[in-house]
Amino acid sequence: DAGVTQSPTHLIKTRGQQVTLRCSPKSGHDTVSWYQQALGQGPQFIFQYYEEEERQRGNFPDRFSGHQFPNYSSELNVNALLLGDSALYLCASVGGTDYNEQFFGPGTRLTVL
Amino acid sequence: DQQVKQNSPSLSVQEGRISILNCDYTNSMFDYFLWYKKYPAEGPTFLISISSIKDKNEDGRFTVFLNKSAKHLSLHIVPSQPGDSAVYFCAASEAAGNKLTFGGGTRVLVKP
Numbered sequence: 541d542a543g544v545t546q547s548p549t550h551l552i553k554t555r556g557q558q559v560t561l562r563c564s565p566k567s568g569h570d571t572v573s574w575y576q577q578a579l580g581q582g583p584q585f586i587f588q589y590y591e592e593e594e595r596q597r598g599n600f601p602d603r604f605s606g607h608q609f610p611n612y613s614s615e616l617n618v619n620a621l622l623l624g625d626s627a628l629y630l631c632a633s634v635g636g637t638d639y640n641e642q643f644f645g646p647g648t649r650l651t652v653l
Numbered sequence: 654d655q656q657v658k659q660n661s662p663s664l665s666v667q668e669g670r671i672s673i674l675n676c677d678y679t680n681s682m683f684d685y686f687l688w689y690k691k692y693p694a695e696g697p698t699f700l701i702s703i704s705s706i707k708d709k710n711e712d713g714r715f716t717v718f719l720n721k722s723a724k725h726l727s728l729h730i731v732p733s734q735p736g737d738s739a740v741y742f743c744a745a746s747e748a749a750g751n752k753l754t755f756g757g758g759t760r761v762l763v764k765p
Contacts (some may be wrong), residue, residue: 541709544696571750582696582742583756584659596752630696632753639750640704644696 542567544633552651553621561616561648565633571595572614573642574606575630583630590615618650626652629642656680659744659756667764673732674759676743677723683745686730687753688717691740700741701728733763 545564546599565572571590575583583612585598589608612633618625628649632642656676665693666672674688689697703710703717703726710717716729730737742756744753 546696573752575753579695580757582659582744582757585752585754598752606662608671634750639700640687641699642687642750643699643752644689646694646696 544631544643546631546645546648548648549589549646550649550651552653553624554653555621557621557652558619559621559650561618561629561630561631561647561650562613563616563633565631565635566643569633569635569643570612570632572612573577573632573634574616575632575644576600576646577630579627588613607628619628621651621652623652626650630648654682654720655757657742657743657754657756659741659743659759661759661762662757663762665762665764666733668735669732672728672733672737672761674711674728674730674741674743676726676728677724678726678745678754680745680747680754683754684748685749686717686719686726687744687746688715689742689744690737691742695744711714730761731732733761735763735765736763738763740755 573588575633577583588596592608608614628647630647631645634642687702688700693695740758743756
């Protein structure tokens with residue numbers, strides 16, 4: 541049973557560029573959340589998708605957008621990259637019979653130069 | 654406004670002894686509390702959770718205690734093992750499956 545998978549593992553971009561990160565949830569999960577973890581800090585909630593709609597959103601600018609597909613996989617898009625967007629981006633999924641336990645993927649390390 | 658705080662950035666403990674990690678929160682709407690362990694270059698791994706209707710939950714070597722009146726929770730690891738060396742995050746949500754608010758983490762080092 542595959543857990544949460546994310547791609548790519550690492551990514552290097554320059555300021556002003558756009559990036560797309562991808563996430564496949566754990567089998568049987570229908571809800572996907574995205575988090576940003578800066579170095580030395582705890583993960584910060586970006587947004588959550590359920591039934592292809594953004595259900596909750598954290599305190600992130602509109603440059604951060606997302607999408608959920610009918611197979612529950614999800615994308616995170618970041619436009620006009622800033623140096624401060626450099627971070628580990630984590631995807632988490634939840635669903636099935638236990639809605640309390642959120643499973644995290646290994647993350648995508650984004651470096652903005 | 655940091656709604657979840659882990660005031661100890663690091664903790665060092667001898668193998669076989671107890672590790673106690675603490676977490677404080679300010680949002681009285683939080684209803685579920687979770688602990689995650691994180692190794693470098695990996696995503697957080699779920700350890701144990703507790704809902705606000707309970708004050709204790711055990712799973713093997715891990716026990717979480719919740720004191721709602723003090724808005725405080727703690728994670729006890731007994732006995733501590735070298736493989737427990739990692740960063741531990743406390744997280745809270747207002748409802749199951751909802752967004753998680755994380756603390757800043759506590760780095761635990763278990764010495765052989």
